[in-house]
Amino acid sequence: MKENEKKGISLYIANLGKYNEGVLQGGWVDLPVTQEELDGFMAEKVGLCLDAEEASKRAAAGERVYEEYAIHDFDKSGLLKSLGMSPGEYDSLDDWNRLAVIAASEEFDPEVVRGWISSSCSPGAGDDPIAVASVILQHDEIPYRTLERPYEGASDMVSLVHTMVQGSEAEAKIQGLDETSFGGHHLSNYFDMESFGEALAKDVEMLSGGFIDPHADGPDPDFYDRNEICEIAEERMAAPAASKSCEGQRAGAPAKAASSPAADAKRAAASAAARTPQATPTHDMRKER
Structure with missing residues (x-):
């Protein structure tokens, strides 16, 4: 074969x-x-x-069908x-x-x-x-979306956060972390984007290069x-x-x-x-x- x-x-x-x-x-x-x-x-x-x-004719004639x-x-x-x-x-x-x-x-x-x-x-x-x-x-x-990577080498979890928050109120707040500092420390250094992405991933179906929202309308x-x-x-x-x-x-x-x-x-x-x-x-x- x-x-x-x-x-x-x-x-x-x-x-x-x-x-x-x-x-x-x-x-x-x-x-x-x-x-x-x-x-x-x-x-x-x-x-x-x-x-x-x-098949009926052959069976009637005694043939195994x-x-x-x-x-x-x-x-x-x-x-x-x-x-x-x-x-x-x-x-x-x-x-x-x-x-x-x-x-x-x-x-x-x-x-x-x-x-x-x-x-x-x-x-x-x-x-x-x-x-x-x-x-x-x-x-x-x-309802499939391709992961959009915010920078070269970004992990899937970081990219998931970047993709999912687009257009939401959270997007501006997350972007603001890079622009906000206190005592000489950028707040973004203390926010675990990877863990946040892992939490979001529990609500979607992760695929290679993208994800599906199983709660959205679809086929x-x-x-x-x-x-x-x-x-x-x-x-x-x-x-x-x-x-x-x-x-x-x-x-x-x-x-x-x-x-x-x-x-x-x-x-x-x-x-x-x-x-x-x-x-x-x-x-x-x-x-x-």
Whole structure:
């Protein structure tokens, strides 16, 4: 198996029926792939019958038919490594492919996405491909700030203080420490900026070069439901190939897409009114294998 690209996902898919019979059949798949490629892989490599009508006919004729699969291994590289995700054995392969499609078509910082999910979302969201895809689609709404260093060599904690107090009443008072002296002593020499930064850091999610405010408004992992993620992924998978492939995108993967009609409509509606809890979907979606 080749090493997957930085935004790809490599999974080992096994034929669950044969596995339970003591036979190992399956293979590695590098996501994202088109639906046609995925169906071909599941039929030819994993040995599944994907057509319900055909499976029924073959079963009626006494033939052993296999329709179930399991994720028996994954390569902790690429998107799984950068987002800190671990697929479950019985997760939907279609959902992981949709995540890979959306990740390949968005420019985002995985560390920032991971930081927001771990600090502000419910437990379990970090390993849910639909929830993570939803956050990636809203990545520009994450309340992330880059550390601004007041002088060369300033530590992260000192820089955190400098960045967080900007525009506040405290900013002028802290700056005044350098300008205030008594008995020949500058007050700034007796104020522990490092300790103050460490205290402030307890209320934020520190990242390399910046921080997230977990108490501020930001992406909701439930903002897009599975049907909407499916629609957006299908739109991006069907997008015309770009003149130049995206960095880290393998042949057959979706072209770079800055947005999609489904995502645009969803976010436009959200900007016009307050978000409301997602209703339980009532329309059918593509049948999960």
